[in-house]
Amino acid sequence: MIRAALRGLTTRGRSFLAAAVAAAVSAFVLGERELLQVSGLLAALPVLAVIAVARTRYRLSCTRSVRPGRIQAGSPAAVTLRLENLSRVPTGVLLLEEQLPAALGESPRFVLDRLSSRQSGSVEYPIRVDVRGRYEIGPLTVRLSDPFGLCELTRSFTRTERIVVTPQVAPLAPITLEGDRSGNTRSQPRSTVARGEDAASTREYRHGDDYRRVHWRSTARTGELMVRREEQPRESTGTVLLDTRFSSHRGTGPASSLEWAVSTAASVTCHLLRAGFDLHLVTDAGTDQAITPPTGENIALGLLAEVEASRIQSLGVALDRLRHERDQLLVAIVGLLTPEECTRLAAARTGGTSIAVLIDSTAWASLPAGAKAEADRRYQESVGRLAAAGWRVLPARPGARISSLWTLAGGSGVAAGAPTAPPAGTAYGAPLGTPAGPTYDATSAAASGPAYDAASAEATGPAYDATNGHASTNGYGTTNGYGSTNGNGARPGVPR
Structure with a gap:
């Protein structure tokens, strides 16, 4: 311990020793015996400091807590450290330093005042992580020092804390999911609970739930924020396929197309689990995880937090795992699909709803004009091939929001009938980054405000007649009309 304390001499302590040696040499050279007394005093101070620090026997316990328990990428969090003095001897001022990985920022330092026997003290510091993943916080180091700052000794706790930073999860609006069990009929949703039973028809509020679904009577009765359950479609099983191949994505860091895909997978998975679906999460790397409510959300986010770009070249392994x-x-x-992969994916469509979020990964990279034109051509072919096979295709480009694209999945074809070759800066009928609001369908005029059935033109809210621009009284509109909030046509109807 003495050796460790000697190695812990600070610059000030070493300066005192150097001054002591210089004074002793000067005393012999100059014959000034008084300088020997000065030399002894200068040397005694750091030596006494070393002994005092080496004999320090603090017994400290440390506990660490992180809030919130689930941290989303880009969201702030707080870490609280609580130290307790277990010994009978009071401590001096404690200098603390928490070891953090580079992704969490610089290691914070604190000064904790004197702790009496059995007394505890706490400090808190914020963290913000922009990149999903698993991180290890700690260990905490305590720097012991003498009152004059001549010697410093560092001791470390062994305990660390692992935190999981999950992908960002966007709230998605409920949409009608159609099945193909008997022609092109709409699946009739069934309630997941018995009518009139508040306890069964509500659940606790979860992050991302729409506040408009809050059930105030149950909230008042339980004291906890409660929301109404969503209706569950009959097709209550499903698969979420995530393409993580390095070759099919572009960009780096949080702004890459892979991170957009992972965040989209997290949003869709959590949304479907909350709606009561039993899911399988499948990736090209061989992952095939069964996920069921209510614990499936934590499992899915934990898996997606650790997803990395795979070096697998083909999507064939993932397609083989799909359950038909x-x-x-x-x-x-x-992401990017070869013609063969696109053909296999198109053929993998099931009798239920099949939704393809097709990411235009090349838009995340800078390409020469010729290469860009070729990439766009291949992308358009993939969009058209999937749409022709009966998939609901949601084309995604930089700036697109899955919360906006998801509302378009309530229709059919490419983004609910939007054109397959949009002008620059648009995502097939919806501006990139368009916030969730009324989103219009360029072919069937289906809006995410009042939702229209493209086949029967039946509206779930007020419907508008595109011919005369007035609200109809029978709740039915034409398939080529554009409804607006003031009851007028947003633009002339598209003739059939």
């Missing part, structure tokens, strides 16, 4: 079950929901979140 009748009436099963299938959501594929994929």
